Amino acid sequence: MLPVEEALERVLALVSPLPLETVPLRAAAGRVMGVPAHAGLTQPPFSASAMDGYWLDAADHLPLAQLDVVGESAAGRSYQGEIAQGEAIRIFTGAPVPREGGVVVLQENTTREGSGLTLAAELSTNANIRPKGQDFAQGTLFHPERPLTPRDLGLLAAMNVANVTVHCKPVVAIIATGDELVMPGNPPGPDQILSSNSFIVAAQVEAMGGIARMLPIAADDRESLRLVFDLAKGADLIVTSGGASVGDHDLVGEVAAELGLERSFWKIAMRPGKPLMAGRMRDAVLLGLPGNPVSATVCAELFLKPMLAKMQGRAHRQEPLRAILGCDLGPTGPRTHYMRATLEEADGLPRITPFTNQDSAMLSLLAQADALLICERGEGPFKQGDEVSYLPLI
Ligand SMILES: Nc1nc2c(c(=O)[nH]1)N[C@H]1C(S)=C(S)[C@@H](COP(=O)(O)OP(=O)(O)OC[C@H]3O[C@@H](n4cnc5c(N)ncnc54)[C@H](O)[C@@H]3O)O[C@H]1N2
Numbered sequence: 001m002l003p004v005e006e007a008l009e010r011v012l013a014l015v016s017p018l019p020l021e022t023v024p025l026r027a028a029a030g031r032v033m034g035v036p037a038h039a040g041l042t043q044p045p046f047s048a049s050a051m052d053g054y055w056l057d058a059a060d061h062l063p064l065a066q067l068d069v070v071g072e073s074a075a076g077r078s079y080q081g082e083i084a085q086g087e088a089i090r091i092f093t094g095a096p097v098p099r100e101g102g103v104v105v106l107q108e109n110t111t112r113e114g115s116g117l118t119l120a121a122e123l124s125t126n127a128n129i130r131p132k133g134q135d136f137a138q139g140t141l142f143h144p145e146r147p148l149t150p151r152d153l154g155l156l157a158a159m160n161v162a163n164v165t166v167h168c169k170p171v172v173a174i175i176a177t178g179d180e181l182v183m184p185g186n187p188p189g190p191d192q193i194l195s196s197n198s199f200i201v202a203a204q205v206e207a208m209g210g211i212a213r214m215l216p217i218a219a220d221d222r223e224s225l226r227l228v229f230d231l232a233k234g235a236d237l238i239v240t241s242g243g244a245s246v247g248d249h250d251l252v253g254e255v256a257a258e259l260g261l262e263r264s265f266w267k268i269a270m271r272p273g274k275p276l277m278a279g280r281m282r283d284a285v286l287l288g289l290p291g292n293p294v295s296a297t298v299c300a301e302l303f304l305k306p307m308l309a310k311m312q313g314r315a316h317r318q319e320p321l322r323a324i325l326g327c328d329l330g331p332t333g334p335r336t337h338y339m340r341a342t343l344e345e346a347d348g349l350p351r352i353t354p355f356t357n358q359d360s361a362m363l364s365l366l367a368q369a370d371a372l373l374i375c376e377r378g379e380g381p382f383k384q385g386d387e388v389s390y391l392p393l394i
């Protein structure tokens with residue numbers, strides 16, 4: 001069985017960053033830029049007042065100085081005239097200063113009568129002016145290698161970048177397989193259950209910036225599987241769940257092989273998630289998740305998310321965090337165990353405690369879990385108080 005690290009290398013080798021498309025800035029949140037943007041202007045484009053008050057020459061900036069107010073500069077309407085020594089202009093926040101070499105005195109530190117202005121007895125040394133180009137210069141490059149944040153969009157807008165070139169969103173076809181499955185909202189027969197995996201995977205895909213296409217449930221027969229695989233045409237990734245193991249009705253691998261799957265691997269040294277399979281299939285990549293909901297979720301966390309990140313040109317390494325173990329644990333066995341666990345705040349590192357029941361069909365415990373405690377294969381036993389690694393769950 002393939003170690004988890006190697007399986008991750010193999011799934012990442014199956015995918016590449018997707019082609020680029022140009023989208024309006026409004027549609028760019030969460031997308032990853034494929035080429036840098038250039039600032040179309042210097043910001044601020046002019047030295048501007050940072051306060052409401054009066055602009056005057058630095059030579060006139062003296063306690064109790066008396067000046068004559070000869071004009072006004074407001075944001076969007078600058079003062080165009082001359083200003084001599086002993087003169088000032090009214091100025092507002094964001095308005096261009098008439099020239100370099102002046103200061104802005106807050107209106108609170110002046111008295112005004114008609115056009116006469118008297119400065120306060122105590123003056124600040126702050127010029128209250130935002131210098132031209134303080135924020136960025138024309139031509140400055142911007143290319144964060146992560147999803148664009150709302151703040152990034154603000155910066156791009158200020159740079160006069162109206163359209164951004166980003167990686168296309170991965171389209172993911174999601175196929176649940178199994179005669180026993182019905183969609184939520186339908187009454188299950190006596191030997192049926194509800195399909196939950198597709199909802200977990202679709203939400204994970206969307207949280208990672210992909211487009212989820214939830215396809216109809218495939219029955220455990222070749223014809224039905226072929227039909228639903230056909231509906232997946234056009235997707236970049238096909239994610240199945242169920243039918244991955246060794247039972248007589250586990251047909252996903254067989255049917256995918258008939259349809260041209262070049263399998264990269266099947267079965268990994270991981271618990272839960274042993275029967276995971278992956279490979280290239282037609283123009284897409286297939287990730288075959290095990291049917292147990294916990295196994296499907298953990299495999300999607302560990303493999304699908306990094307694949308989606310790489311396809312969008314994002315960093316795709318998930319570095320484990322450290323915590324203190326809240327209980328004793330026995331030896332791990334031959335498969336690295338990702339245990340559903342709760343996290344509690346503590347002095348220093350948080351305390352992590354795995355649930356006693358780690359059955360891979362337990363959705364209620366999965367929903368309560370904060371983290372996956374990582375117990376490497378062949379390691380342990382562990383003692384309460386040991387420092388251990390975990391991956392947070394959102
Ligand atoms: N003899 C062996 N039996 C099994 C092995 C093995 O190595 N030898 N591996 C076990 C492991 S590990 C897992 S995990 C499961 C996975 O099997 P499959 O991928 O073939 O999944 P199914 O048998 O189709 O389903 C397993 C379980 O999950 C339920 N399921 C399936 N799809 C969904 C869904 N969309 N939503 C909710 N629940 C789903 C299904 O009803 C089953 O209860 O195999 C072990 N067996």
Ligand code: MOO
Binds near residue numbers: 273275360
């Ligand atoms: O390892 Mo399976 O994936 O029991 O749950």
